Amino acid sequence: xxxxxxxxxxxxxxxxxxxxxxxxxxxxxxxxxxxxxxxxxxxxxxxxxxxxxxxxxxxxxxxxxxxxxxxxxxxxxxxxxxxxxxxxxxxxxxxxxxxxxxxxxxxxxxxxxxxxxxxxxxxxxxxxxxxxxxxxxx
Amino acid sequence: xxxxxxxxxxxxxxxxxxxxxxxxxxxxxxxxxxxxxxxxxxxxxxxxxxxxxxxxxxxxxxxxxxxxxxxxxxxxxxxxxxxxxxxxxxxxxxxxxxxxxxxxxxxxxxxxxxxxxxxxxxxxxxxxxxxxxxxxxxxxxxxxxxxxxxxxxxxxxxxxxxxxxxxxxxxxxxxxxxxxxxxxxxxxxxxxxxxxxxxxxxxxxxxxxxxxxxxxxxxxxxxxxxxxxxxxxxxxxxxxxxxxxxxxxxxxxxxxxxxxxxxxxxxxxxxxxxxxxxxxxxxxxxxxxxxxxxxxxxxxxxxxxxxxxxxxxxxxxxxxxxxxxxxxxxxxxxxxxxxxxxxxxxxxxxxxxxxxxxxxxxxxxxxxxxx
Numbered sequence: 001x002x003x004x005x006x007x008x009x010x011x012x013x014x015x016x017x018x019x020x021x022x023x024x025x026x027x028x029x030x031x032x033x034x035x036x037x038x039x040x041x042x043x044x045x046x047x048x049x050x051x052x053x054x055x056x057x058x059x060x061x062x063x064x065x066x067x068x069x070x071x072x073x074x075x076x077x078x079x080x081x082x083x084x085x086x087x088x089x090x091x092x093x094x095x096x097x098x099x100x101x102x103x104x105x106x107x108x109x110x111x112x113x114x115x116x117x118x119x120x121x122x123x124x125x126x127x128x129x130x131x132x133x134x135x136x137x138x
Numbered sequence: 139x140x141x142x143x144x145x146x147x148x149x150x151x152x153x154x155x156x157x158x159x160x161x162x163x164x165x166x167x168x169x170x171x172x173x174x175x176x177x178x179x180x181x182x183x184x185x186x187x188x189x190x191x192x193x194x195x196x197x198x199x200x201x202x203x204x205x206x207x208x209x210x211x212x213x214x215x216x217x218x219x220x221x222x223x224x225x226x227x228x229x230x231x232x233x234x235x236x237x238x239x240x241x242x243x244x245x246x247x248x249x250x251x252x253x254x255x256x257x258x259x260x261x262x263x264x265x266x267x268x269x270x271x272x273x274x275x276x277x278x279x280x281x282x283x284x285x286x287x288x289x290x291x292x293x294x295x296x297x298x299x300x301x302x303x304x305x306x307x308x309x310x311x312x313x314x315x316x317x318x319x320x321x322x323x324x325x326x327x328x329x330x331x332x333x334x335x336x337x338x339x340x341x342x343x344x345x346x347x348x349x350x351x352x353x354x355x356x357x358x359x360x361x362x363x364x365x366x367x368x369x370x371x372x373x374x375x376x377x378x379x380x381x382x383x384x385x386x387x388x389x390x391x392x393x394x395x396x397x398x399x400x401x402x403x404x405x406x407x408x409x410x411x412x413x414x415x416x417x418x419x420x421x422x423x424x425x426x427x428x429x430x431x432x433x434x435x436x437x438x439x440x441x442x443x444x445x446x447x448x449x450x451x452x453x454x455x456x457x458x459x460x461x462x463x464x465x466x467x468x469x470x471x472x473x474x475x476x477x478x479x480x481x482x483x484x485x486x487x488x489x490x491x492x493x494x495x496x497x498x499x500x501x502x503x504x505x506x507x508x509x
Contacts, residue, residue: 008269015269040372041270067377069284070324075277087275087323089285089372097372101274109324131273 003125006078011128015042017056022130025122027059029094040096061120062137063092068114070107084108090118090134104135142393147509149233149244150349150356153183153342154467157249160337160456161306167257169199171249171338173207175463179340184353185243190342192216192241194232196224197250197460198259204247214241220366221494222407225341225462226501230362232343242344246466249338250458256336266370279409280323280331282496286377287325287412297439299450301480306333307454316411330411332457339463341470346509357470360487361394361504363387369498380493382500383420387491394504396487398422403472403482404444405465407492408451417491421502445482448472462492466503473507 011019021028031038032046033053045052069087074080084107091097103121105111117137124130155178157171166174172195180187192214193201201215216231218224225246232244251258267276276282299305311329319327349356365385368374375381391397398421406414415429423444424432432438438446449455449468456464469488471477490503 005275006268006272008273010265011269012265041266041370067285068324069281070321071275071281072321072323075275075281076272079272079275079277081275084324085275087281087285089377099271099274099276099372129273133274 004080005125006076007125007129014044018042019129021056021058022122022132023128025130027061027120027132028056029059029092029096030054031057038094038096040098057094059092059094059120061132063090063118063134065089065102065112065114065116065118066091066097068102068112070109070112086112088118088134098132100131101133102135103133142389143395145233145237145362146360146393146395147346147358149236149343149345150358151229151341151466151470151505152344152349152352152354152356153179153181153185153340154470155179155182155340156304156464156467157338160304161335162253163251163336164254164256166251166336168249168251169203169207169257171251171336172199172204172247172340173249175249175338175340176204176208176245176247179245179342182354183342185342189243190245192232192235192244194228194244194246195248196220196228197248199249212241214244220499222409222460223462223492223494223499223501224460226466226490226492226503227364227499229341229343229359229466229503230364230501233359233362236343236345242348244343246341246343246463247338248340248458248460248463250460251336252457252459253334253336271370279496280326282371283410283412284323284326285371286416286496287410296450296454298445298448298480299454301440301478302450302455305450305455306335308450326410332409332452332461333454335456335458337456337458339467341463341466355474355507357473358506358509359503360506361390361392361396361502363389363393363502364500365389366494366499367497369495371496374497378416379426380416380420380497380500382498383417383491383493383502384422386500386502387421390502390504396504401444401487401489402485403448403469403488404438404446405449405469405488405490406447406451407461407465408447408453409457409461409493411453413493413497414446416497417493421489421491440480448477448480448482462494462501465490465492469503469505473505
């Protein structure tokens with residue numbers, strides 16, 4: 001399959017468990033071993049208590065559509081998903097918010113609403129890269 | 139213990155101006171826009187370029203590059219780059235530097251070939267947007283700011299721009315025009331998004347005692363504040379409220395001894411129509427959730443109770459990419475009484491507030507023509 005979007009670049013060492021997890025269809029999130037804070041994006045120190053004791057948990061892959069946009073054009077030559085497409089901010093049940101796309105839905109303001117329940121869809125791009133996209137919970 | 143109030147009104151804006159031309163300038167490099175703006179602003183102040191000993195700039199060129207291009211040897215430099223509001227924040231940095239004698243004449247310079255891209259450096263992704271945002275199609279500002287927005291829309295725009303001969307877009311538009319314009323990223327049509335232009339702007343400051351010898355009436359910096367909250371929107375605590383804006387405003391108001399209701403003129407950084415309502419709410423000028431209504435009621439328009447963005451703003455006058463120098467220039471002109479047909483009558487105190495990134499950073503100034 002032709003790759004229809006920019007590959008993540010760079011892929012940084014502190015995010016390795018995240019990218020490794022996605023290859024196995026697991027959405028992994030960093031969790032502070034000291035204060036229990038589950039956060040996004042991966043960092044070497046907890047952004048709440050600043051200890052370096054960072055572990056990882058597997059997200060259930062469920063959350064809500066916190067905010068959205070509909071792209072009517074591409075803003076990056078390497079992004080070839082045909083418009084209209086949904087740009088999404090997802091709030092995971094574990095707490096953190098991440099950016100993604102909402103797929104398997106009509107890209108229309110009338111069908112999308114903030115706080116609608118969504119679930120992860122693992123989308124393999126290459127042997128290295130699988131992305132977490134999201135779809136409405138049916 | 140240092141007291142913020144000690145910095146109030148110790149320094150003045152004494153010179154402001156734009157580059158010789160603004161708009162679409164494929165025949166001018168970004169560095170030339172800096173040089174034009176600085177030489178024009180220094181002339182406006184009645185000073186010489188060789189009087190400048192503090193160089194402040196944000197963006198792609200370092201203050202050393204600007205100093206070199208101007209042929210001056212600076213003894214104080216600042217290149218703080220936290221988005222388009224950096225120039226507003228630098229007014230504060232310049233006031234502090236002037237107060238402590240780190241420099242005597244400070245220039246804040248902006249030049250950006252945002253439209254024609256002449257003499258610019260390619261942008262480089264850092265690990266965060268390149269890794270976690272670009273793969274989903276996120277990139278330039280419209281793909282981010284829409285997340286902050288649901289239905290913030292101005293009822294009328296361009297009434298001020300029509301009165302500003304330097305504004306790129308002066309023809310009147312209505313809400314219906316905005317709604318039926320080309321959709322770019324829901325909820326924005328192209329008319330909800332700022333212009334992309336080539337232009338420069340510069341602001342000259344000096345200590346209040348020396349300001350008396352300058353060509354124009356001094357504009358006192360009575361209050362200043364800055365703040366940063368996030369860079370990636372996933373890290374913003376509440377998408378509908380800017381903590382950076384609140385922090386910068388509270389600090390500036392406290393220093394000046396004013397409240398959010400004490401202004402007769404406001405300049406806000408309008409990269410998108412939905413920004414100013416959130417800024418008014420975050421500054422405490424409008425109640426939470428009532429920022430849009432503030433604009434709908436026409437209070438910001440010519441003859442309204444609180445004129446806002448009297449130059450026509452980033453939506454209609456100019457927007458190079460880092461717009462923050464231009465609201466300072468307009469506020470200074472208004473406080474000097476140089477507004478011409480758009481002059482706010484009897485003006486004494488003006489508020490300048492700008493954002494950097496996606497409401498990520500903010501700077502606020504309280505400016506006055508009285509000490």
